[in-house]
Each structure stands twice: as structure tokens, then as C-alpha cells.
Amino acid sequence: MRVELIKRKEQSRKMALLSPLIAIGLTALSAAIIFAISGHNPLLGLYKFFIEPLTQQWSLEATIDKATPLVLIACGLSVCYLSNNWNIGAEGQFIVGALFGSVLPIMFPDFETSATLPLMLVFGAVGGALWALIPAVLKTRFNTNEILTSLMLVYVASLILDYLVRGPWRDPGGYNFPESRLFSDAATLPDIFGGAMSLSTPITFLVAIILAIMLGKTMKGFEIRVMGESPRAGSFAGFSARRLTLFAFALAGALAGLAGTMEVSGALNQLLPTISPGYGFTAIIVAFLGRLNPIGIIVAGFVLALSYIGGEAVQSSLGVSNKIASVIQGLLLFYVLACDTLILYKIRIVSRRASSGEVSHV
Amino acid sequence: MFEAVLLTVITAATPLLIAAIGELVVERSGVLNLGVEGMMIMGAVVGFAAANMTGSGTLGILAAILAGIAMAALFGFLVLILVANQVATGLALTILGIGFSGLIGEAFIGVPGLKLPQLYIPGLSDIPFIGPVLFQQDAIVYISFLLVAIVAYTLFRTRLGLVLRAVGDNHGSAHALGYSVIRIRFLAVLFGGACAGLAGAYLSLAYTPQWVENMTAGRGWIALALVVFSSWLPLRVVVGAYLFGAVNVLNLHAQAVEFDIPSQFLSSLPYLATILVLVLISANRRLTLVNTPACLGKPFVPDR
Known part of the structure; x- marks a missing residue:
């Protein structure tokens, strides 16, 4: 299997908007895996981390601060x-x-x-x-x-x-x-x-x-x-x-x-x-x-x-270290940079057996 | 006294030397990996954890090297396969490494560490003065000397070195000649990761045998500066690393003597020295332009 990049004729406007969203999605997925590995319910972890702070006034204010x-x-x-x-x-x-x-x-x-x-x-x-x-x-x-x-x-x-x-x-x-x-x-x-x-x-x-x-x-x-x-x-x-x-x-x-x-x-x-x-x-x-x-x-x-x-929320409610916040931040930047490739290039995955036949476009 | 000072210079210089020699190979292949700090700190924490759990310093070192390689592979995938921006990806690697090491290391804060034993080279270690300084060190110090020799020889005396430098200087021509630019660069990046991981292991297993969060304290960045200082020549990396080791020791001894200088000023000396050295080197155009890999930091997408 080989990854091939094909340069787009011009920057993809659709991907320019989509790529940060894909990156956030992938980050959330990774965060769920980290929660699961550290022995917590991944869905509960995600809820406490990303959603709950948005539901209360004080945490919303703290987020804006x-x-x-x-x-x-x-x-x-x-x-x-x-x-x-x-x-x-x-x-x-x-x-x-x-x-x-x-x-x-x-x-x-x-x-x-x-x-x-x-x-x-x-x-x-x-x-x-x-x-x-x-x-x-x-x-x-x-x-x-x-x-x-x-x-x-x-x-x-x-x-x-x-x-x-x-x-x-x-x-x-x-x-x-x-x-x-x-x-x-x-x-x-x-x-x-x-x-x-x-x-x-x-x-x-x-x-x-x-x-x-x-x-x-x-x-x-x-x-x-x-x-x-x-x-x-x-x-x-x-x-x-x-x-x-x-x-x-x-x-x-x-x-x-x-x-x-x-x-x-x-x-x-x-x-x-x-x-x-x-x-x-x-x-x-x-x-x-x-x-x-x-x-x-x-x-x-x-x-x-x-x-x-x-990060502070999952530490106080689930006992997960708040260090997880900096891991998630680092992963997010990685995913953002990886997804930005989609703006300039089409990605083609070529299987080794048939380099001309079976190709799947992303 | 003088003997003791030299010994501390060597301990301070070794992690810089190892990380810088690895990055030198990476940059010679045309890739700029700014994530040395992140790979190094992952090496430090994984090395400490593995040595602590298995009780074996050797396994600790191996685990640290693997951690460095894993981080480097992540960087290589983004930069070489997905052609992501090298500067930004390197930064991401550092941010991720610092975060992950904090998370992994939390269980090991305050845990007594395992110090690598001194290896006495038979015969040589008995020579007065030279013996204790050069031949009664731990394994990683010997490896660092060996690494420099191997890298210097390989880069300038072998076919592999020639190909590596060709890829770094003109990836278009190297590709046209049939060399796989991406594969060679990937291997160079992995080598750099292994070195950075090893340098991290030295910090947590020999320099200060314990885990402290952020214990690399910018050494990965200083290693990057050393590569510029060396103008991409391996033997000059040794000179640079030992100069910085000396600055570090000056700092330690001055604090012990209690000069009337604030300790924060002394602690900032390595960083200020780095800036000064970078300015002096880069002001000299002739020196930098001769050896700088011409394709350093430039992305390469093979047209098939």
C-alpha cells in the first residue's frame, strides 16, 4: 500500500473549512481512546471534557477568560x-x-x-x-x-x-x-x-x-x-x-x-x-x-x-490527570497540520497489487 | 578540583552532543526537525519508567531510543508523506512530547531513580588524571564518542553518506538518479529520533537519575542551535557541545561559590550564550552558506 499525493489545481475551499473540523473530530476520537486506556468510560470522559463546561455559566465564563x-x-x-x-x-x-x-x-x-x-x-x-x-x-x-x-x-x-x-x-x-x-x-x-x-x-x-x-x-x-x-x-x-x-x-x-x-x-x-x-x-x-x-x-x-x-473538569470529576489537556492540545495541532494536506492535495491510496486498478480517492 | 570540573563538563555536554549529532544527520538529509526537545523528553520519561520497572539500565536506554524513534516516525509521516509544514510539525512534536511526558511521568515524580554504572576500561582507567576523566564514564558517554566517529566517517567517507548529502543538497537530482528521497529522509529522521531518545535517557538515568517534569529545560533547542554552530560538520558539534557543557558548569560552580550575582542570571547564561553564538555564526555568511544543505526545510513531492 502506498500513499500518493496529487496536487490540486487550486486550493480546495471545501477542505479549507472542513479540515479544522476533521482535526477536532480526530482529536476527540484520540481523547476517547486515552480515556479508555486509563480505565474510564470514554463517552463520559468526552462529555465531561468537551460538553459539560459549555452547560454551566461559571465554566462558560472561565472558558471565555x-x-x-x-x-x-x-x-x-x-x-x-x-x-x-x-x-x-x-x-x-x-x-x-x-x-x-x-x-x-x-x-x-x-x-x-x-x-x-x-x-x-x-x-x-x-x-x-x-x-x-x-x-x-x-x-x-x-x-x-x-x-x-x-x-x-x-x-x-x-x-x-x-x-x-x-x-x-x-x-x-x-x-x-x-x-x-x-x-x-x-x-x-x-x-x-x-x-x-x-x-x-x-x-x-x-x-x-x-x-x-x-x-x-x-x-x-x-x-x-x-x-x-x-x-x-x-x-x-x-x-x-x-x-x-x-x-x-x-x-x-x-x-x-x-x-x-x-x-x-x-x-x-x-x-x-x-x-x-x-x-x-x-x-x-x-x-x-x-x-x-x-x-x-x-x-x-x-x-x-x-x-x-x-482538563480541570475531568481531573476533579473522574480523577484523570489534568495533564491530559496538554496531550490533547498537542494531538490537535498534529491533526490540524495533517488535515491541511487535504487542502492542497488529493490523497490516493494505491494498493501494492494493482497500482492502476484499485485506487480509492479521498 | 580540575578533574571534578572536567567530569561535570562531560556530563553536561553528553546529552547535547548526542541530540545534536542526530539532528545533524536529519538536517544533512534536508529535513528540519524542530521537535528534538519533544523527542528528548519522551526519551527521558520512557527511559526512566522502563529502567524503574525492569530494574535494568540497558532496557531503560533501549526503551528511550524506541520512544524517540516512535516520535520521529510520527513527524516523518506528517512531513514526508503528507508534506506538512516542517517548522509547524516540529513545534507540534515538542508540544505533544512535553504534554505526553507529563502525563506518563506523573506516576514517577519523586520515585528514586536508577543510575547507570560507571564502566572502567581496563588498563586505561588507571592512567592518572586522564583515566578517571575519560575512561571511568557510563556507557552513554562512550556511545556519544562512538556516534560522532561513526557519523563523521559515514557522512564523508562512504557511499551512504554521499547519497544522504545529495538528497539534502538537491532532492530533484537525487530523485532523477533513482534514489528514493522520501525513504532516505525517513531513515535519517528515525536516526535523529533514536539519538534524541538516547540523549533523554542520559538525562533521567545519568545526569540527574530521577524524573522531573520538563527536565530537558530547552536542551533540545540548544542542540538545534549547536547544529547551526557546527555549520553541519560533526567534529564541530563536539566542540560546541563541550563549550556549552563548560558554560553550564561555570553556572553551577559560580552558584556554589555564591558570587553576588542573582542565580537567575547565571541560569540564563546557556540561553544567552546560544543567542550570541547563533548571531556570531550567522553573521559570517561564508561559513554558513558553504555547508548548509541547500534543500533544508524544503518539501519534496515526487512526480511520477
Whole structure:
């Protein structure tokens, strides 16, 4: 038996929509198998993991809270990936953004005005952008591989955070716990709709819409897609690959930094040695599942957020380790990438006995 | 004292060396597998679990190698058969490996591990200074030296090596000459997986004989950087791995002496050193362009 790929004349629109759904289906199937192997009723496991969190208000709200940073980070990453810039260090940009955003409430706790919060958000975006510009500048200036440098900076960023909360930024009245002081009210991102969601959710929604318009309707969006698909054609059109690299990284970093600041200001209300359950890495999956399209990313972010909540749900109700969430996330990305083949190629399975006769098309 | 420092350099360098030499072969065949970290951590957890359950270090090592190969096969299927994006698939492999190892390893947290025994090479291990440093190591350290020698010889002195490099430099021509590009690349990817698995086993059976979640701590990524540093030449991988081993040891000893430097700064040294080295190497165009496999990361679909 042999697998043969036949290139389609053009991308299949049907498959472009279907492939993420097939991937989710396959992931659910795999999850059922994992539940069965670990000695649980697979159907019950699937229900607890994927369905039950959607039926209760509190878990639905928790899912939206988790989806928000994922969507915001993934929106930035999609611009990077569309333009062939492999920024995989969003986790570090998230952390450094949170650090920049925390400068005001931690070092100047008495600065409590209506300008505090907007300034924090700006600081956060700038911090994330600056951190992301390091691999971008190294790439444009020295031709250094941005994949490795952006990832190395994640480790550096989390060590800086660790140093600050255990050292100079430790809460003076906090009994030596490694945590910063609590943010004042003026530095806290408010809840809206009677506490149903944080202000970060509508901000993220707005960013995704703006980005969708930018990618779909403007010259910049055209530039991003052309440079990603054919840098040579792009350079004939007068687009500069270097400038675009700097732009894509800065944008992705700014959005990750904004997400970081909103997370510490809205959800945690202080800095801790760990401020992210790997949002920056999960956002990579979100970006691909959402087909690098901001609207798709909103849906994908919700799906991935569900996996965090579902993981906690099966741990508390079935006693399955919540580590299963990260396994399911990893499998999902695998299936997404595998299914994307269907968009560009027809798959033909040729049996060894009759290579011309018995063929089955998919 | 100096002897002790050298010994720690070797232990720190060995996992990097093994993983990097495997990835070097993969990249020479034209495939970029960014999932080294994921294959390595699976090797670490499976190796630890197998050694713990059977009481045999050898079985632990074998199981780790198989785990690395299984992960690599998954990657190979997606990238070579389904022509999925290599960068994204490599990332997926790392994310999956870290997740799976956490799930498998949960039962082994805090369980005392099994440390591979030191093998004394008769005669040589009695030489003063050199003996204890070079000839009283565990099996994996010897294997690492052997691997480098075999890979260096095979790549540049045998027909197999020539074909492998041809596939990596120009897959179109290699295909036209009748070589099965996909099959050769698949075998190279599996070899890389075996090496990464072995490197993981070294971490959980020799370096720190226990299972700690995320215990690879970016070593797979540093191994990837070492391949770039070596400009795809096996002997330079040795130099790079031992340089990084030295940085690591500097970090350990500086923390013991309690300099007035925050420990987090010292811990970040290997990552900063990686960035610095990458910049220095890639700024030198001549060095990188000569040996970079021309088809590195490019997909290949045979037209029949």
C-alpha cells in the first residue's frame, strides 16, 4: 500500500473549512481512546471534557477568560506566520509585556489616576514589542534564525520574572512569599456585564476584527500574504522583507505584551513566579487551528480554552490527570497540520497489487 | 578540583552532543526537525519508567531510543508523506512530547531513580588524571564518542553518506538518479529520533537519575542551535557541545561559590550564550552558506 499525493489545481475551499473540523473530530476520537486506556468510560470522559463546561455559566465564563489571551496572542502570531516569520517566543513576549505593564502599579503604587490603566496597557504593548524586536533585528541584521532566538528569549524572560518577584519586586508586606504587591483599584482591569467577563475580552474582540479588516482589505494585508507566499514576487512589487519582519514581530510582541498586562491586571492582580499556563505556546496551536485568520482564531481560541477547563473538569470529576489537556492540545495541532494536506492535495491510496486498478480517492 | 570540573563538563555536554549529532544527520538529509526537545523528553520519561520497572539500565536506554524513534516516525509521516509544514510539525512534536511526558511521568515524580554504572576500561582507567576523566564514564558517554566517529566517517567517507548529502543538497537530482528521497529522509529522521531518545535517557538515568517534569529545560533547542554552530560538520558539534557543557558548569560552580550575582542570571547564561553564538555564526555568511544543505526545510513531492 502506498500513499500518493496529487496536487490540486487550486486550493480546495471545501477542505479549507472542513479540515479544522476533521482535526477536532480526530482529536476527540484520540481523547476517547486515552480515556479508555486509563480505565474510564470514554463517552463520559468526552462529555465531561468537551460538553459539560459549555452547560454551566461559571465554566462558560472561565472558558471565555482563558480564550481571551489565547486569541489576542494568536492574532499577532498569525501575521508572523502568514509572512513567513517564525516567532515562537510569544510566551516570553507575554511575560515581558506583563513586567512592563506592572512597572506603574508596583514601583509607583500611589500613582492612582484614570490614566494609570491606559498607561499600563501601553507600557505592556511596548514591552512585548521590544522583546519581540530582538529576534527580528537579529534576523534582519545578522540573518540569525528567528525560531531559535525567539524561543531562547522565553527562558530568559521567565528567569527575569522569577528574579523580580523573589527580589526587588517582592511585596514588602508579604511575609517573604515570592509575589509582588497587589495592584491598586486604579490599576485593575474592570469587569463588565456585572462581572461576567473582563474588559480584556471586548478589547481582544475589537483587535481581532481590526486585524481581519487589515489582512483582508488593506494594502498591508496584501503585502503580508504576498511576502509569505512568494517573497520574490513581493520584492518585485517593491515590498521590503526586512521591514515586514520588523513589523510582524513588533505587532505580535505588542499583542502578546498587551495580553500579558491584561492577565496580571485583570485576572491575577499581582505578579507571581509563573503568570501563564503556557498561553504563548498554546496560541501557536490556536493560530493554526484558526487557519491564520482572525475570525477563525476567535473560534479556535475558544476550543483550546475549553481544553484547559475540560482538563480541570475531568481531573476533579473522574480523577484523570489534568495533564491530559496538554496531550490533547498537542494531538490537535498534529491533526490540524495533517488535515491541511487535504487542502492542497488529493490523497490516493494505491494498493501494492494493482497500482492502476484499485485506487480509492479521498 | 580540575578533574571534578572536567567530569561535570562531560556530563553536561553528553546529552547535547548526542541530540545534536542526530539532528545533524536529519538536517544533512534536508529535513528540519524542530521537535528534538519533544523527542528528548519522551526519551527521558520512557527511559526512566522502563529502567524503574525492569530494574535494568540497558532496557531503560533501549526503551528511550524506541520512544524517540516512535516520535520521529510520527513527524516523518506528517512531513514526508503528507508534506506538512516542517517548522509547524516540529513545534507540534515538542508540544505533544512535553504534554505526553507529563502525563506518563506523573506516576514517577519523586520515585528514586536508577543510575547507570560507571564502566572502567581496563588498563586505561588507571592512567592518572586522564583515566578517571575519560575512561571511568557510563556507557552513554562512550556511545556519544562512538556516534560522532561513526557519523563523521559515514557522512564523508562512504557511499551512504554521499547519497544522504545529495538528497539534502538537491532532492530533484537525487530523485532523477533513482534514489528514493522520501525513504532516505525517513531513515535519517528515525536516526535523529533514536539519538534524541538516547540523549533523554542520559538525562533521567545519568545526569540527574530521577524524573522531573520538563527536565530537558530547552536542551533540545540548544542542540538545534549547536547544529547551526557546527555549520553541519560533526567534529564541530563536539566542540560546541563541550563549550556549552563548560558554560553550564561555570553556572553551577559560580552558584556554589555564591558570587553576588542573582542565580537567575547565571541560569540564563546557556540561553544567552546560544543567542550570541547563533548571531556570531550567522553573521559570517561564508561559513554558513558553504555547508548548509541547500534543500533544508524544503518539501519534496515526487512526480511520477
